[in-house]
Amino acid sequence: MRHLLYSILLIVAIAAAAFTIVGIPGHLSRKPPLEVFPDMDRQAKLRPAQPFDFFTNGLSSQLPPAGTVVRSSPVKTLNGEVYSYQDVPFNTGRVTGTTNFVALNPLPVGSALLQRGRGQFDIYCAPCHGGLGDGNGITKKLGVMPAVISLHDKRIIEMTDGEIFNTITHGKGLMGAYGPTVTAQDRWAIIAYTRALELSRLGSPDELSAEQRAALKK
Amino acid sequence: MIFPKWTNQIPFLIPIGLALVGGAVAAGVTVYCTPKNTRVGYQPVQPVPFSHAVHAGQLGVDCRYCHSTVEKSWFSSIPAASTCMNCHSLILKDDPRLALVRESFTNNTPIPWVQVHIVPDYVYFNHSVHVARGFSCVECHGRVDQMDEVHHAKSLSMSFCLDCHRNPAAFIRPPGKVTDLGWQWSTNAAEAAKLQEVNGKNFVHDWRVESLQSCSACHR
Numbered sequence: 001m002r003h004l005l006y007s008i009l010l011i012v013a014i015a016a017a018a019f020t021i022v023g024i025p026g027h028l029s030r031k032p033p034l035e036v037f038p039d040m041d042r043q044a045k046l047r048p049a050q051p052f053d054f055f056t057n058g059l060s061s062q063l064p065p066a067g068t069v070v071r072s073s074p075v076k077t078l079n080g081e082v083y084s085y086q087d088v089p090f091n092t093g094r095v096t097g098t099t100n101f102v103a104l105n106p107l108p109v110g111s112a113l114l115q116r117g118r119g120q121f122d123i124y125c126a127p128c129h130g131g132l133g134d135g136n137g138i139t140k141k142l143g144v145m146p147a148v149i150s151l152h153d154k155r156i157i158e159m160t161d162g163e164i165f166n167t168i169t170h171g172k173g174l175m176g177a178y179g180p181t182v183t184a185q186d187r188w189a190i191i192a193y194t195r196a197l198e199l200s201r202l203g204s205p206d207e208l209s210a211e212q213r214a215a216l217k218k
Numbered sequence: 219m220i221f222p223k224w225t226n227q228i229p230f231l232i233p234i235g236l237a238l239v240g241g242a243v244a245a246g247v248t249v250y251c252t253p254k255n256t257r258v259g260y261q262p263v264q265p266v267p268f269s270h271a272v273h274a275g276q277l278g279v280d281c282r283y284c285h286s287t288v289e290k291s292w293f294s295s296i297p298a299a300s301t302c303m304n305c306h307s308l309i310l311k312d313d314p315r316l317a318l319v320r321e322s323f324t325n326n327t328p329i330p331w332v333q334v335h336i337v338p339d340y341v342y343f344n345h346s347v348h349v350a351r352g353f354s355c356v357e358c359h360g361r362v363d364q365m366d367e368v369h370h371a372k373s374l375s376m377s378f379c380l381d382c383h384r385n386p387a388a389f390i391r392p393p394g395k396v397t398d399l400g401w402q403w404s405t406n407a408a409e410a411a412k413l414q415e416v417n418g419k420n421f422v423h424d425w426r427v428e429s430l431q432s433c434s435a436c437h438r
Contacts, residue, residue: 003224007231008238011239011242018246025249025254025255025258026254026255027259028369029259030262030263031260032260033256033257033260041338041339041340042339043339049295051330057327058328123283142277174308176304176307181286183290
């Protein structure tokens with residue numbers, strides 16, 4: 001009986017020792033996950049944005065050479081289908097062949113585009129310009145970003161859609177360029193939604209239907 | 219007498235000992251050698267001490283402001299330094315913690331971020347299809363908006379994937395709430411569970427969520 005007791009004690013001691021070494025399951029650790037047979041887990045292929053010595057900059061993802069054309073499906077605009085490499089208002093915000101900005105959104109504006117614009121506006125614009133476009137975003141509340149413009153400014157209201165597109169794409173003043181992260185389609189959607197935001201303060205109750213006016217009075 | 223008397227017990231002690239040792243090894247392997255332990259808790263030191271808790275939690279910046287390709291691509295992108303500099307050209311513009319970001323921005327050199335969530339190379343996970351159908355970031359990445367330093371919160375093991383693929387209705391949510399990590403149907407747990415059950419079923423049906431369980435859905 002004593003031997004049994006001793007062996008149980010021994011096993012408990014070994015288990016306790018093992019537990020001290022390996023720790024509580026799922027505890028925070030700086031060590032990368034253990035992979036016993038990594039040859040199938042980590043294959044000789046590249047994933048995006050990983051270290052890769054073959055190229056001089058040491059990255060698996062390379063920037064495309066200058067002049068590379070994006071392979072994409074055409075986008076339906078009011079002036080027919082356009083591709084991303086074409087010199088058309090949809091891609092540049094300018095009248096083809098000139099430096100003049102286009103006055104109006106080249107995309108057909110409907111509720112789907114406005115909804116898309118709202119979602120994208122809330123992601124990329126609202127941190128500074130605020131959800132209402134009045135310049136009261138989180139950066140204003142913290143007082144870290146000087147002079148964020150209100151999109152209800154007369155200057156912005158009178159600005160052509162093409163010029164706003166140009167500002168979003170390339171940035172202006174303190175604002176960075178959003179061309180690289182927001183697709184052209186989404187930039188036009190944001191512009192459509194911005195116009196809707198502006199209209200929300202420019203409109204008069206007379207423009208509403210009788211039902212909407214009744215709802216307002218409640 | 220060649221053998222002492224206690225040796226008579228050996229035939230009984232051997233199976234007991236084997237069972238104890240075998241049980242301990244099996245339990246140890248189950249707990250410690252599965253992704254629930256090997257991956258969960260991995261918290262590498264990042265080259266720039268970026269806090270998701272500050273940016274996504276406190277400031278309320280949407281996940282997609284930085285991870286902008288998540289809706290369009292299988293891969294959720296790590297932001298370029300220019301994305302950081304949209305704000306940090308003004309905010310903390312001389313802070314030593316951001317030295318690497320400024321260097322990356324001016325010299326076009328990569329920041330050596332350490333990837334935390336990385337599935338095996340034979341798994342083909344597509345972010346865009348999950349996000350577009352209303353499966354939140356939080357299901358696989360945990361409450362990143364509360365993490366100062368990101369750690370691996372879920373196991374991302376095959377059984378973890380199958381839990382959801384066998385019953386997507388229990389996890390689906392309105393697509394507009396995908397990046398709202400703390401979102402719930404209701405603050406009342408019982409009501410939330412009920413709404414999840416009713417709406418989850420409808421969402422899965424209406425949006426034709428396939429949640430394939432065939433091998434080739436994830437392994438090619």
